[in-house]
Amino acid sequence: MKKQKLTPSQENIWDNVEEQVQSTIDKTQQEEINKAFDKEYAKLKPTPPKAIDSAGYDLEGLQNDFPTAKDLERFVYDETGIVLNLKGRANKLKYQIAMDALNGVEISESYKGSDNPYIERSEMIPTDPMKEVPARDKSLPPRSEQQNAFYCPIIPHPDDEARAQDKKVQMMFRKYKNGMISYEILGPLETKPHGEKIDKFGRTRPEVIKWVDPRTGEQVIMREDGTLTPQGKRLRATMQTFKVNRSNQWEVWIDREFVSLDDSVANNPWKLT
Numbered sequence: 001m002k003k004q005k006l007t008p009s010q011e012n013i014w015d016n017v018e019e020q021v022q023s024t025i026d027k028t029q030q031e032e033i034n035k036a037f038d039k040e041y042a043k044l045k046p047t048p049p050k051a052i053d054s055a056g057y058d059l060e061g062l063q064n065d066f067p068t069a070k071d072l073e074r075f076v077y078d079e080t081g082i083v084l085n086l087k088g089r090a091n092k093l094k095y096q097i098a099m100d101a102l103n104g105v106e107i108s109e110s111y112k113g114s115d116n117p118y119i120e121r122s123e124m125i126p127t128d129p130m131k132e133v134p135a136r137d138k139s140l141p142p143r144s145e146q147q148n149a150f151y152c153p154i155i156p157h158p159d160d161e162a163r164a165q166d167k168k169v170q171m172m173f174r175k176y177k178n179g180m181i182s183y184e185i186l187g188p189l190e191t192k193p194h195g196e197k198i199d200k201f202g203r204t205r206p207e208v209i210k211w212v213d214p215r216t217g218e219q220v221i222m223r224e225d226g227t228l229t230p231q232g233k234r235l236r237a238t239m240q241t242f243k244v245n246r247s248n249q250w251e252v253w254i255d256r257e258f259v260s261l262d263d264s265v266a267n268n269p270w271k272l273t
Helices: 017-043 059-065 069-080 091-102 160-164 230-240 249-254 263-267
Strands: 146-156 168-176 181-187 190-194 208-212 219-222
Touching: 059 091, 069 091, 146 230, 146 249, 168 249, 181 230, 219 230, 230 249
Parallel strands: none
Antiparallel strands: 146 168, 168 181, 181 219, 190 208
């Protein structure tokens, strides 16, 4: 007869089954606890030390490499694109500001500049301020009473040098219902160098840049009674040289007459109101 293999509980009927089950449960729980501990402990493992500034810049290094505020501003501008205004700041403060900018720390607007630090202001050619456009002639009627307008871009330039180069201005003529005619030069605006000086590199450069600004504002050339101003006489003569068929631009496009015609005018030319 073949001998039957017995389980441990069958070999010893006196073994405590509950103790065996509890032992298995305790072992499983301990393994889970160990795994959880290992997982949490991994988070607490020491990490290599990091520099206080992530980019590796420090005050001593900046002070040694960049002795002046201008050098420091240029280095920060090259590295970050930020324009700093460090001139006149306390020595320790300006290097701290530069280090913060290099390390990505937000910089107060009061420490920021607007001009490229590579630009030398002393070497820049100054530009004269642009003049204000002259005021509109107060004797002119309001624009709402305008009868017609004519734009002409071929009037000779009033500036002697520009006129010698055959440059033109853009002019607007306006006629009003009361018979007044005005002119206004609209542009163009240009700049030109004036004078000469020698810079620190021995180069000859202009002393100043001036605006060539022909703008006049709207001015009267023909009064309400039909008389012309002195400037109006010259402009009328100029426009009469520009021919249109058998006439000229002054008579065809500027000093135009508009008459309202209807059947009543044909029946009675003496009563037009």
